[in-house]
């Protein structure tokens with residue numbers, strides 16, 4: 011039953027149309043906002059046995075460091091109840107006509123569109139990102155639903171005649187109940203990248219956002235209710251990884267896991283599910299992506315674009331995008347020019363114009379600072395930023411890291427090897443194309459790579475040798491939702507997007523009919 015408390019709280023949240031209004035709401039409420047699980051089509055009151063959680067987690071606003079809400083750390087028995095709700099909804103949803111599923115998901119995308127600004131405001135407050143960045147990500151969440159709602163209408167299966175002996179065809183059916191788990195860097199964008207295809211292909215799900223950024227997932231429950239998604243088709247539960255996430259992925263009732271997050275967590279999920287061979291696993295994991303800057307990309311006609319793309323790939327969303335290019339390699343002949351122009355551009359565009367938000371949590375901020383301290387100890391050169399970074403006087407309680415540009419960092423330094431996942435880049439020179447490829451590939455990760463060159467032959471020659479699931483040439487984060495998205499090496503397994511998402515969320519059987 012949808013409690014009146016959650017109704018009242020939700021209507022207050024929906025009524026905020028500016029950041030200031032949202033902040034005033036947080037300040038004005040006597041009891042802190044407490045998020046509630048959305049199970050079986052309803053928000054579950056905290057005292058309900060379905061979410062009887064002895065533990066609660068407090069979430070903080072990164073820009074101010076102040077608490078904003080609490081969320082239940084859903085315990086295994088309550089996780090199981092949510093999974094059972096998804097399982098009960100599966101037979102009917104999986105048989106629902108595609109046109110009907112499509113119409114419901116289109117309605118979800120329309121409702122997101124109508125509430126675009128409210129989602130952007132809460133995402134910005136909850137995650138630390140700028141409001142502009144949050145708007146871009148809400149737009150993508152809208153596209154996730156509109157894309158998959160139409161994709162399923164155009165699917166076709168080919169039949170083949172084998173030697174005149176048998177007619178064969180692929181028959182696909184929804185794979186079952188999924189665990190959908192997402193990280194804190196692009197909360198709504200990444201959670202809906204999973205929910206939209208999962209529901210479109212006829213599966214049901216229990217989704218768990220990151221405990222660091224759960225707010226927009228809480229609002230999403232209301233959207234699903236209003237769009238007429240049948241109860242139990244999508245359940246949203248809150249909690250941490252060790253208690254809630256682990257119980258969710260390990261449950262034998264779960265037929266598949268679509269996970270985005272860190273590589274160590276991906277390994278843990280593989281271990282937890284190793285004995286369940288048939289469980290579908292799609293793991294989108296970490297990255298330490300290279301940006302290769304060739305001398306030809308620094309000629310006057312394209313220099314501005316080269317600097318802009320390299321900077322955007324480095325500092326967009328505070329560097330908290332798994333696809334960010336944090337290891338920049340520059341051809342020696344233009345190295346000094348690049349460092350100078352890049353630093354000037356980043357100072358102007360990101361520091362002075364304040365287009366970088368705060369990083370997501372105190373814990374993450376401390377992690378980044380430790381890398382900056384290490385850089386100072388190792389005598390790296392700081393072209394921008396410092397160690398430890400200076401705190402902005404006005405926002406002394408927030409989790410602020412100044413965009414940081416480092417050179418003279420050794421190849422075997424942890425700063426060049428580990429995923430820092432913040433606004434920190436290294437710049438390193440290379441001598442020739444072969445060395446550039448070798449440096450780019452010298453990583454346990456293989457998610458993305460950015461290639462900056464005007465030489466058409468090199469685009470393919472180098473691009474096709476990079477060990478990365480996604481290679482962007484003279485651009486970055488350009489996305490077409492049908493293309494395969496995913497990483498090589500320790501950056502993950504499986505691909506999502508268009509028909510690749512269909513492979514994640516469906517099972518296939520090949521039927522052989524005799525050619526009488």
Ligand SMILES: NC(=O)c1ccc[n+]([C@@H]2O[C@H](COP(=O)([O-])OP(=O)(O)OC[C@H]3O[C@@H](n4cnc5c(N)ncnc54)[C@H](O)[C@@H]3O)[C@@H](O)[C@H]2O)c1
Pocket residue numbers: 191192193194195200218219220221249250251252254255256257259270271272273275276278279294295296297331332429431457497501502
């Ligand atoms: N490849 C991609 O598409 C992609 C996209 C965004 C972020 N990431 C990666 O995510 C990381 C940052 O996000 P994060 O710190 O939230 O990652 P994380 O791995 O700590 O957490 C991600 C999610 O997994 C849950 N979780 C943690 N332990 C779990 C367990 N044992 N079982 C099940 N669930 C568990 C968390 O609660 C959270 O919801 C970075 O490594 C980044 O590169 C990858």
Ligand SMILES: O=C/C=C/C=C(\O)C(=O)O
Pocket residue numbers: 195196200203330331332333489495
């Ligand atoms: O931080 C990671 C970004 C992932 C992006 C996507 O999954 C996507 O664009 O579909």
